[in-house]
Amino acid sequence: MKRRGSSSTEFILTMLLLILFSLATISLVVSASGAYRGSEETIEDESQIRVAQSYLYTKFRQNMEVNRISVESLPGVEEKGIVITDTVLGEDIKTIIFHHEGYLREGVFLSNTEFNPTSSYPIASLEKLNINMIENKGIDFETISVEGKSFKGFIAFIPK
Amino acid sequence: MIISNLLRIKNNRKKGFSLVELIISVGTLSVAGAFILLFFAYSKDINTRSFDLDNSVYYSNYIIESIKAEIWDDEPTDNSLKIESLSQQDGIVKEIYFNKDWEIIETQEDAEYIMEFYLDNKDEIAMGKGLYDLRITVTKKNPYFRSMTVNRTLYTVETKVFISTEEGDSLD
Numbered sequence: 001m002k003r004r005g006s007s008s009t010e011f012i013l014t015m016l017l018l019i020l021f022s023l024a025t026i027s028l029v030v031s032a033s034g035a036y037r038g039s040e041e042t043i044e045d046e047s048q049i050r051v052a053q054s055y056l057y058t059k060f061r062q063n064m065e066v067n068r069i070s071v072e073s074l075p076g077v078e079e080k081g082i083v084i085t086d087t088v089l090g091e092d093i094k095t096i097i098f099h100h101e102g103y104l105r106e107g108v109f110l111s112n113t114e115f116n117p118t119s120s121y122p123i124a125s126l127e128k129l130n131i132n133m134i135e136n137k138g139i140d141f142e143t144i145s146v147e148g149k150s151f152k153g154f155i156a157f158i159p160k
Numbered sequence: 161m162i163i164s165n166l167l168r169i170k171n172n173r174k175k176g177f178s179l180v181e182l183i184i185s186v187g188t189l190s191v192a193g194a195f196i197l198l199f200f201a202y203s204k205d206i207n208t209r210s211f212d213l214d215n216s217v218y219y220s221n222y223i224i225e226s227i228k229a230e231i232w233d234d235e236p237t238d239n240s241l242k243i244e245s246l247s248q249q250d251g252i253v254k255e256i257y258f259n260k261d262w263e264i265i266e267t268q269e270d271a272e273y274i275m276e277f278y279l280d281n282k283d284e285i286a287m288g289k290g291l292y293d294l295r296i297t298v299t300k301k302n303p304y305f306r307s308m309t310v311n312r313t314l315y316t317v318e319t320k321v322f323i324s325t326e327e328g329d330s331l332d
């Protein structure tokens with residue numbers, strides 16, 4: 001007489017297949033979520049560096065005259081910043097673009113007020129900003145993202 | 161009678177998954193998984209393409225602006241765009257090679273991206289400067305993911321630049 005029900009071998013085989021199925025599902029979910037996270041971080045990182053580069057190009061193009069723009073050391077900030085002087089409604093103002101605490105920042109100050117890095121707002125998350133002014137020629141700059149990607153830029157002064 | 165027969169048939173069915181059902185499930189999951197991973201691969205590829213385009217644009221801008229400012233000794237031109245006799249040049253004036261990470265390298269063999277400059281003298285002189293047509297083309301040597309196109313043109317820009325032709329400058 002044939003035994004009814006599953007044998008222990010069938011049971012073990014089924015369980016093994018179930019375990020295999022579960023492991024495959026888990027590994028798929030883990031790798032997919034890891035890939036998504038990595039991809040999302042890279043996109044965000046590149047987006048930040050694009051914003052920074054685009055912002056700097058726009059600011060420089062608007063103000064690229066020898067007498068209006070300078071690269072200076074700023075109190076309380078490690079790296080040099082860009083100082084753009086302008087007159088708005090008869091007031092002399094300074095727009096200062098600098099890198100501080102992981103962000104490219106912009107602050108607008110009256111020319112007779114003291115620079116304070118906290119009185120500024122963040123533009124984009126950046127690891128580093130290298131700026132080098134070439135006398136009467138232009139500004140050479142490099143933006144480095146948190147993930148270490150970098151974009152180089154150069155803007156020539158508008159000839160008088 | 162019919163109902164009791166149906167109930168008996170239902171009760172006789174084996175509970176749980178059969179092997180065939182399990183194999184079909186694993187197969188379906190594998191196909192779905194492959195599509196999901198392919199989706200991420202495509203996403204990464206699109207990201208790479210946009211990053212390449214960004215770099216092509218920024219480096220081309222860099223060149224054009226440094227020509228305007230007559231800065232010949234800065235990266236990426238690094239003094240090598242200081243052409244001895246532009247008027248005698250035809251076709252490609254210069255090539256700059258970049259590796260996969262967009263770092264400038266010396267040799268073409270290891271290059272992933274090639275930036276080519278074409279300069280054409282328009283012979284118009286104003287204020288000691290000659291007017292030139294400048295064309296910059298950036299190509300990628302190897303194909304992108306699931307693409308067969310080698311030496312794909314990523315970016316082309318054409319502009320006019322004034323370059324100093326006075327003695328002692330970058331030109332003869």
